[in-house]
Amino acid sequence: NYLAGRFNPVGRFIRAWNGDMTGWAIIDCMMNISLLFWAHQMTGDPRYKHIAMMHADTAAAHFIRPDGSAKHIVCFDPDTGEAVEVLGGQGCAPDSAWSRGNAWALHGFANTYRYTGETRYLETAKRIAHFFLASLPEDCVPYWDFRLPTREGEPRDSSAGAIAASGLLEIAAAVPEYEKRVYLDGACGILRSFTE
Numbered sequence: 001n002y003l004a005g006r007f008n009p010v011g012r013f014i015r016a017w018n019g020d021m022t023g024w025a026i027i028d029c030m031m032n033i034s035l036l037f038w039a040h041q042m043t044g045d046p047r048y049k050h051i052a053m054m055h056a057d058t059a060a061a062h063f064i065r066p067d068g069s070a071k072h073i074v075c076f077d078p079d080t081g082e083a084v085e086v087l088g089g090q091g092c093a094p095d096s097a098w099s100r101g102n103a104w105a106l107h108g109f110a111n112t113y114r115y116t117g118e119t120r121y122l123e124t125a126k127r128i129a130h131f132f133l134a135s136l137p138e139d140c141v142p143y144w145d146f147r148l149p150t151r152e153g154e155p156r157d158s159s160a161g162a163i164a165a166s167g168l169l170e171i172a173a174a175v176p177e178y179e180k181r182v183y184l185d186g187a188c189g190i191l192r193s194f195t196e
Contacts (some may be wrong), residue, residue, distance in 0.1 A: 003035055004051050011081030012054040016073070023078040026089065027063050027070045027101045029055065030108025031163075037115035050114075056112045060124050063105065068131030069097040071106040071147065092115050097146040099160035105166030113174055127172055132164050133186045140193040158194060165190040 006014045012033070013025040025168045037051035039045070062083050063071045071091030078083060091098030109125035112118075135146040143151055168187035172180045 003032060004039075004048060007051045008076070008078055010056045011076040013074075013076060013081075014051070014055045015078075021075075023075060023076040024073060024075050024083070024087075025058070025063075026057075027059065027108075028104045030112070032110070033108065034111045034115070037111075043137055045186045052111070052112070053116060053118075056109065056121060059105070060120070064124060064128065068127040068129075070100065070102045070133075071130060072098050072101045092145045092148060095147070097131075097135065098176050099132075099135075099142040099144055099146055099157050101107065102135075102146065103126060103142075103160040103163035103167065106132055107163050107170065110167045110170035111176070114170060122171070123176055126168065126175075129131070129164075129168055129171055129186065131181060133168075133182075136190075161190045161194065 003014065008015060008023070014029050016024050016026040017021060017028065019079060032044060033055055035054040036048040037180060040049035040052075044163040048087040065071070071086050071094070072091050074083055075087065077084050081158045081182065087092045088094045089098065089112040106125055106128040109121050109128065113125060136142060138149070140161065141156045142164070144155045144157045144160075147152050165187040168183045168190075172183035174185065175183065
């Protein structure tokens with residue numbers, strides 16, 4: 001109920017923070033909406049599912065770029081719902097690709113497909129997955145941002161890799177047999193690198 005109460009029905013997004021950031025939404029929330037799908041299953045109340053799907057549709061439209069990378073923070077006008085600004089947030093710049101945010105997006109859209117069966121969410125998850133996998137270094141441990149000016153001496157983010165690997169397994173479970181290999185290989189490559 002608290003999460004559903006953060007939903008802005010005009011902008012069709014779940015706000016991230018309190019105070020004067022009433023129009024700020026973050027890609028991280030794609031993982032949170034699984035709680036709303038669960039609440040729908042437990043209570044039978046369709047409002048939870050509708051809120052989750054509306055937020056996912058807004059995230060797909062405003063957070064996910066054509067190349068499959070994800071923005072971290074999008075600021076909306078809370079009264080009109082218009083997207084007015086993109087902020088770098090945890091990424092190195094507004095046009096960058098914070099690896100953990102991209103992992104949240106990948107896994108979140110895969111979960112949304114699992115709960116809804118709506119193909120548009122699976123296709124979005126796959127597009128993000130292809131960007132994520134193509135952006136990994138040779139050892140499959142993501143840098144903290146995929147669009148760093150230089151990678152030398154920059155930190156890695158094993159959390160981003162673990163989240164993405166879990167999302168890749170979700171996608172693999174949802175696609176036809178002939179498509180599975182790319183997602184299974186991607187997940188296994190990340191996990192093998194972590195364990196070794």
